[in-house]
Amino acid sequence: MNKTDTSQTRTRAEWISLIVSIGLLLIVIGLIIWVWLKEGGTPATFRIERGAVEQVDDQYYLSVTIHNEGDTTASEVTLEGSLEVDGGEENPTTTFDFVPGHSDREATLIFSADPSAAEVRVISYQDP
Secondary structure: OOOOOOOOOOOHHHHHHHHHHHHHHHHHHHHHHHHHHHOOOOOOOEEEEEEEEEEEOOEEEEEEEEEEOOOOOEEEEEEEEEEEEOOEEEOOEEEEEEEOOOEEEEEEEEEOOOHHHOEEEEEEEEOO
16 A cells, blocks of 8 residues: 655745735734724814804804814714894804714804804714
């Protein structure tokens, strides 16, 4: 009975393919670990920038830009303007569906008087 050696040695192309495959697998595992560790960064933090005021007929349009300077996304972000008008207070609001981290969104608040002295602030948001 003849014993033949059935084991074969790997070719150079097979070794290169194995090394490249292991390298790609390590890169994917490293990226997953990096994303997992990076998750949970700074919470949503807002900065509001007032734009120009435009008057059309009897209404005043105040453009505003909201900047989310945090790492996390905020949903249902409610922005409110506040202006004293004829002894009362006018409070136009707008809601942004989503404001991702490190992004900007624009809106326009409509007032019945010149909103140059109006206060604009974020009054609420939710974590998505």
